Amino acid sequence: MKRKTGRAQARTTRGKRVENKEKTRRAILRAALELFAGKGFYHTTTKAISRKAGIAEGTLFNYFETKEDLALYFFEQELVEVIEWYERDRRVKRAALAEKLFAIIHHFLERLAPYEEFIGAVYLRALAPASKLSPWSLQTQERNLRYLRFIRGILAEAEAAGEFPPVGDFGAYAFGLFHLAIITYWLRDRSRGKEQTLALLDRCLKLGAHVLRKGWDW
Amino acid sequence: MGLVNKNEKSGAVARGYRLGKLGFRLVGSYVGYQAQNLLLGEGERAQRRARFQQKASRRVRDELAALKGPAMKLGQLLSMQTEMLPEEALRELANLQMRAPGMHASLARAQFKSSLGKYPEEMFREFDPEPFAAASLGQVHRAVTRDGEKAAVKIQYPAIRSAIENDFKLLRSATLPGQLSGHVPAALLDEIQRGILEETDYLREADNLEFFGKGLSGLEYVAIPRAHRELTTDRVLTMSYIEGETLSDLLKRKPSQAFRDLLGARLIEMYETQIQRLKALHADHHPGNYLFQPNGSVGLIDFGCVKRISFDVSELRRCYRRRTWRESEASARRFLALAYGRSVPYARARKILPLLEQWCDILYPQDVTADLVIDFRGDPRLESKLKEIRQQHRKRVLQDKLINPEFAFLMRADLGLHYLLRELGATINISEVWRRVSTAPAVGRHGCAFRAPPKAVT
Ligand SMILES: Nc1ncnc2c1ncn2[C@@H]1O[C@H](COP(=O)(O)OP(=O)(O)OP(=O)(O)O)[C@@H](O)[C@H]1O
Numbered sequence: 002m003k004r005k006t007g008r009a010q011a012r013t014t015r016g017k018r019v020e021n022k023e024k025t026r027r028a029i030l031r032a033a034l035e036l037f038a039g040k041g042f043y044h045t046t047t048k049a050i051s052r053k054a055g056i057a058e059g060t061l062f063n064y065f066e067t068k069e070d071l072a073l074y075f076f077e078q079e080l081v082e083v084i085e086w087y088e089r090d091r092r093v094k095r096a097a098l099a100e101k102l103f104a105i106i107h108h109f110l111e112r113l114a115p116y117e118e119f120i121g122a123v124y125l126r127a128l129a130p131a132s133k134l135s136p137w138s139l140q141t142q143e144r145n146l147r148y149l150r151f152i153r154g155i156l157a158e159a160e161a162a163g164e165f166p167p168v169g170d171f172g173a174y175a176f177g178l179f180h181l182a183i184i185t186y187w188l189r190d191r192s193r194g195k196e197q198t199l200a201l202l203d204r205c206l207k208l209g210a211h212v213l214r215k216g217w218d219w
Numbered sequence: 220m221g222l223v224n225k226n227e228k229s230g231a232v233a234r235g236y237r238l239g240k241l242g243f244r245l246v247g248s249y250v251g252y253q254a255q256n257l258l259l260g261e262g263e264r265a266q267r268r269a270r271f272q273q274k275a276s277r278r279v280r281d282e283l284a285a286l287k288g289p290a291m292k293l294g295q296l297l298s299m300q301t302e303m304l305p306e307e308a309l310r311e312l313a314n315l316q317m318r319a320p321g322m323h324a325s326l327a328r329a330q331f332k333s334s335l336g337k338y339p340e341e342m343f344r345e346f347d348p349e350p351f352a353a354a355s356l357g358q359v360h361r362a363v364t365r366d367g368e369k370a371a372v373k374i375q376y377p378a379i380r381s382a383i384e385n386d387f388k389l390l391r392s393a394t395l396p397g398q399l400s401g402h403v404p405a406a407l408l409d410e411i412q413r414g415i416l417e418e419t420d421y422l423r424e425a426d427n428l429e430f431f432g433k434g435l436s437g438l439e440y441v442a443i444p445r446a447h448r449e450l451t452t453d454r455v456l457t458m459s460y461i462e463g464e465t466l467s468d469l470l471k472r473k474p475s476q477a478f479r480d481l482l483g484a485r486l487i488e489m490y491e492t493q494i495q496r497l498k499a500l501h502a503d504h505h506p507g508n509y510l511f512q513p514n515g516s517v518g519l520i521d522f523g524c525v526k527r528i529s530f531d532v533s534e535l536r537r538c539y540r541r542r543t544w545r546e547s548e549a550s551a552r553r554f555l556a557l558a559y560g561r562s563v564p565y566a567r568a569r570k571i572l573p574l575l576e577q578w579c580d581i582l583y584p585q586d587v588t589a590d591l592v593i594d595f596r597g598d599p600r601l602e603s604k605l606k607e608i609r610q611q612h613r614k615r616v617l618q619d620k621l622i623n624p625e626f627a628f629l630m631r632a633d634l635g636l637h638y639l640l641r642e643l644g645a646t647i648n649i650s651e652v653w654r655r656v657s658t659a660p661a662v663g664r665h666g667c668a669f670r671a672p673p674k675a676v677t
């Protein structure tokens with residue numbers, strides 16, 4: 002076996018440290034989510050989270066200063082997962098634009114479903130302009146950009162295929178706002194299996210696709 | 220009708236608006252038409268009527284076509300259960316494709332999971348994400364169960380029930396003038412609303428499948444889907460797949476007259492067994508609901524709309540054949556109470572008798588000893604005579620407020636069967652079929668006693 006040079010070794014150690022740190026972050030998130038789903042967001046203490054994650058309560062604060070930071074991290078992870086899922090799902094990738102967009106939001110909602118109470122709580126906090134969770138906070142901008150690029154890519158494909166006239170980057174922003182609106186609706190949807198959300202999502206996207214194709218003059 | 224192309228707006232508000240207008244136009248103008256009757260002479264009246272009916276039918280079609288959603292179902296049921304709409308409008312309605320909005324594969328999966336808790340591919344061996352047929356409230360997918368059985372999975376468009384409830388709120392306000400004048404009895408609206416809402420409950424449909432599957436098991440040529448309960452909810456219905464082709468496809472292959480006669484007799488036997496023995500009737504005589512096989516077996520599908528019959532049909536037929544109303548005033552009263560209900564004054568109901576005499580002269584010839592044999596290839600003159608009688612009957616019923624939903628329903632069901640048999644072009648000894656049905660053992664050949672119809676049967 003070849004001996005590693007000092008510098009390379011330092012890099013590996015640093016890499017390991019980063020990796021370990023990431024592992025712990027994930028473990029904490031997993032523990033927290035499990036507790037949220039079981040006991041609810043408000044009844045879960047930081048003590049319980051750290052115990053479940055197998056770390057000292059003090060260490061927890063090194064990773065996440067507040068529950069808001071936990072939420073930020075959660076959404077980041079979810080976005081990564083959804084993008085990966087989309088790239089893997091060949092059927093959805095071949096579908097028409099309205100279906101693609103439907104499937105993306107629906108996939109998000111499916112993943113959020115077990116943590117509904119947590120998301121609801123996070124949403125309330127995000128309304129405060131000073132919150133880190135606010136869509137306008139700098140902390141969320143990186144994730145927002147990633148999301149916008151992802152959606153923009155999908156819209157661009159549809160534009161290239163002639164599915165509808167070019168809307169530029171605006172389309173991705175508009176869709177992002179729509180996405181937020183749907184999550185809000187979904188949180189308040191008390192119908193069985195949240196079928197009202199499905200109907201609303203489908204109708205809006207069909208209408209949107211129609212408007213994009215035909216213009217507002219219809 | 221500029222509206223039709225412009226308004227594809229969905230949502231309760233736009234839908235309600237259209238529905239409201241439709242109600243006003245139909246009811247409003249029918250009342251207006253009646254008022255005109257008082258002022259106009261005979262010839263002019265007939266002309267105007269024809270013009271009105273043409274316009275009305277076009278309106279109904281256009282309005283309903285633009286509505287697309289559950290309201291279309293409403294139109295269909297209105298036309299099926301009542302004599303309220305003019306003949307032309309009925310024909311237009313029958314031609315309409317009553318369809319809920321289509322669902323793409325992702326939505327169909329999502330709705331399946333929303334109702335059953337798992338995705339179809341987790342519950343079936345195979346599931347075709349593309350539907351093979353449209354349904355009025357959703358769509359139907361092919362699938363293969365874990366046990367390897369071919370299945371049809373009917374999935375309902377999400378939240379259709381609440382959309383229908385909204386439509387009805389508006390329909391009620393829209394038909395208020397008709398309700399006040401007594402031409403649209405509130406009870407009729409209640410009945411239709413209940414009927415439609417029940418159609419949105421696929422669990423009831425599964426009950427119906429079971430009930431009719433057992434009840435018709437004595438007729439070995441009948442195929443009725445079997446519901447897979449563990450894969451069924453009120454919004455998803457999984458049932459065995461019924462093979463066969465529609466009547467129009469069958470006719471393209473020019474089957475022999477003997478085969479047509481056989482199928483025709485079977486259709487009548489199925490119908491009579493339902494109304495006489497089961498006291499409940501598969502009420503959707505859409506030709507697509509019958510699936511025929513080359514060996515002569517008849518598949519019957521779509522038990523969403525099923526009707527319990529409290530009416531004594533054999534008594535009604537006996538009256539028809541004997542013309543009992545001629546015997547005495549008491550008999551006439553009895554007959555009219557049977558057909559139009561006890562609440563209608565005798566003096567008013569009596570006026571309909573001459574028309575019914577004509578109706579019976581065609582359908583129930585008086586010579587009681589001979590068998591009644593009908594050649595459904597039909598005498599076109601008789602056909603148009605029947606149509607004319609029906610039209611006059613409907614007019615009388617409306618004018619004299621004789622609407623009895625159950626009687627009207629039976630007349631329409633008879634007519635649905637009649638159209639099917641005409642298309643088939645069969646010659647049938649009806650009396651023989653009736654005798655066979657009334658003497659058949661009360662227990663199915665597989666030993667299952669008839670139960671009372673389930674609650675699902677209305
Ligand atoms: N068990 C089955 N086997 C084979 N095909 C079926 C079966 N059930 C439904 N289908 C197909 O799906 C179509 C629609 O189903 P169905 O008639 O039950 O729906 P519906 O909502 O009642 O629609 P409609 O009111 O238009 O009849 C049928 O015409 C038929 O082609």
Ligand SMILES: [Mg+2]
Pocket residue numbers: 355503521523524
């Ligand atoms: Mg039906």
